[in-house]
């Protein structure tokens with residue numbers, strides 16, 4: 001048995017899987033927002049709970065927002081900001097009295113889908129989470145690519161490639177720059193664009209989330225159709241540059257916006273002009289495990305034979 005923990009901003013999820021990846025049990029608790037020491041004890045209590053109910057112990061992998069800095073050993077880049085600068089990778093193993101593996105939550109997502117999900121069997125996999133933000137992770141031959149700065153796959157804070165005139169300098173991003181991929185391709189980015197297209201309609205556009213906009217586009221509403229077409233073109237440009245660098249066999253989409261069905265047919269048609277190749281055989285697919293991929297991937301941080 002292996003245990004995965006997904007440390008989210010609003011909830012902490014724990015999952016135990018058996019050697020074949022079958023789910024044994026799952027627990028979910030609210031995250032103690034803003035409180036680091038309570039976060040530690042909440043994770044420990046969740047693991048104790050899982051192991052008691054499962055009747056055995058297992059190795060533990062934890063998916064976190066951000067990453068553990070190889071230089072300092074401290075959490076960095078987490079949008080759950082109370083974790084930043086904290087020695088989570090020292091404190092949690094000490095509290096539990098055993099080793100723990102950590103990885104960025106998008107890396108866990110990519111690992112889950114590459115191991116037994118929508119990209120199973122592919123040698124190079126790029127996993128993307130399109131939701132509140134735009135996380136990314138890379139798995140090569142079944143292993144997460146971490147990188148010397150522990151930021152491999154972090155494409156969301158690159159500038160949107162091939163920007164049009166009206167995309168420059170682009171919306172301000174929380175990272176301090178403008179025009180980041182995330183400001184265009186997150187759920188909020190799509191909503192903002194749609195609201196802009198609807199200005200003057202007398203109806204506030206900000207009430208609509210990505211699912212609403214996709215639904216309206218499907219019924220033929222012009223502004224929603226234009227917003228979706230623009231979103232697809234931007235996603236094609238952003239993924240085209242990833243294909244040029246990484247040349248993945250499969251790109252897997254997760255997060256709320258991955259449920260928009262038209263992306264899978266339209267985006268691969270649009271990315272060809274941005275890829276330096278006469279043909280593009282990269283497949284764009286939807287995550288098999290949806291919201292559960294992160295916690296599954298955390299459990300997969302330990303290899304077969306580890307537990």
Ligand SMILES: [Zn+2]
Nearest residue numbers: 157173175180
């Ligand atoms: Zn940014």
